[in-house]
Amino acid sequence: MQDRYAVIGNPIEHSKSPLIHSIFAKQTGERLIYDRVLGDLEHFEQDAARFFQQGGRGLNVTVPFKERAWRLATSLGDEAQRAGAVNTLLPMPDESLRGENTDGIGLVRDLAVNHNFLLSGCRILLLGAGGAASGIAGPLLEQGPERLFIANRNPSKAEYLAGRLAPLGNIDWGSLEDLEGQQFDLIINSTAAGLSGEIPTVPEGIIAPGGWAYDLMYASKPTAFVDWGKSQGAARSLDGLGMLVEQAAESFFLWRGVRPETSSVIALLSTT
Numbered sequence: 001m002q003d004r005y006a007v008i009g010n011p012i013e014h015s016k017s018p019l020i021h022s023i024f025a026k027q028t029g030e031r032l033i034y035d036r037v038l039g040d041l042e043h044f045e046q047d048a049a050r051f052f053q054q055g056g057r058g059l060n061v062t063v064p065f066k067e068r069a070w071r072l073a074t075s076l077g078d079e080a081q082r083a084g085a086v087n088t089l090l091p092m093p094d095e096s097l098r099g100e101n102t103d104g105i106g107l108v109r110d111l112a113v114n115h116n117f118l119l120s121g122c123r124i125l126l127l128g129a130g131g132a133a134s135g136i137a138g139p140l141l142e143q144g145p146e147r148l149f150i151a152n153r154n155p156s157k158a159e160y161l162a163g164r165l166a167p168l169g170n171i172d173w174g175s176l177e178d179l180e181g182q183q184f185d186l187i188i189n190s191t192a193a194g195l196s197g198e199i200p201t202v203p204e205g206i207i208a209p210g211g212w213a214y215d216l217m218y219a220s221k222p223t224a225f226v227d228w229g230k231s232q233g234a235a236r237s238l239d240g241l242g243m244l245v246e247q248a249a250e251s252f253f254l255w256r257g258v259r260p261e262t263s264s265v266i267a268l269l270s271t272t
């Protein structure tokens with residue numbers, strides 16, 4: 001029997017994870033099945049437990065269950081511990097359930113390896129302070145930027161996140177209005193504004209000369225934030241497809257101990 005994996009979320013039909021993991025499995029010769037599970041908004045914990053009781057070998061967790069998966073896990077990897085959110089669950093031999101967060105490593109790999117962006121010494125603006133921001137802020141700080149500024153519509157959430165990560169580096173926080181007069185070398189959009197075709201309201205001229213824009217969201221056509229980055233003269237304006245594939249590759253590695261090759265998968269998905 002083949003090992004079973006799945007992604008659980010609500011909604012879930014749109015998820016590209018089954019396609020990505022099936023390509024990884026074919027590429028590496030690993031025999032596995034990867035499904036979608038529509039998690040019940042009230043009974044996520046029971047749905048996840050049933051999946052593992054029935055022999056499931058790993059779950060990816062997506063919106064809106066990452067924080068609940070963090071509470072469900074009986075042990076946590078460092079990134080998950082810090083993020084307060086889990087996107088990968090693994091049953092352990094002692095029957096405990098381990099929670100990991102691969103979003104941050106996925107973003108850093110996409111920027112630093114796939115696009116050769118030097119994070120060390122640069123000024124980064126992170127827009128948004130939700131689940132995705134919690135997962136990526138720590139790994140970004142570990143790359144040694146000059147500063148990381150977290151700006152959120154509700155600034156108290158940015159303050160909370162910055163406070164938790166302060167020991168890792170030069171981190172600051174504020175509201176979107178506080179950005180007036182500032183400039184950054186990399187602006188990352190982790191808000192959900194794009195889901196309704198919007199972008200967070202940020203001042204003109206906020207991208208430093210040669211600076212980049214990066215939207216965590218991805219779509220078959222350029223997202224509103226990618227278009228905004230281009231209109232503001234960003235040297236590169238990227239969407240989050242590369243991060244999606246890289247975070248999936250890290251989950252695959254945690255489950256199977258084999259690291260898939262990602263660039264051909266990103267190239268393939270960019271054209272579908």
Ligand code: NDP
Pocket residue numbers: 063103106127128129130131132133152153154157190191192193194195198199200201216217218240241243244245247
């Ligand atoms: P959350 O719901 O946890 O957080 C949403 C954030 O967006 C909050 O900070 C919220 O601010 C802010 N926000 C929502 N609407 C607006 C708006 N109109 N203007 C300004 N700010 C707004 O979502 P996640 O963090 O889980 O996900 C965010 C995005 O990242 C999604 O598009 C998701 O698809 C994408 N993502 C991509 C991944 C990838 O692999 N490429 C991985 C993970 C996420 P407030 O606190 O004020 O409400």
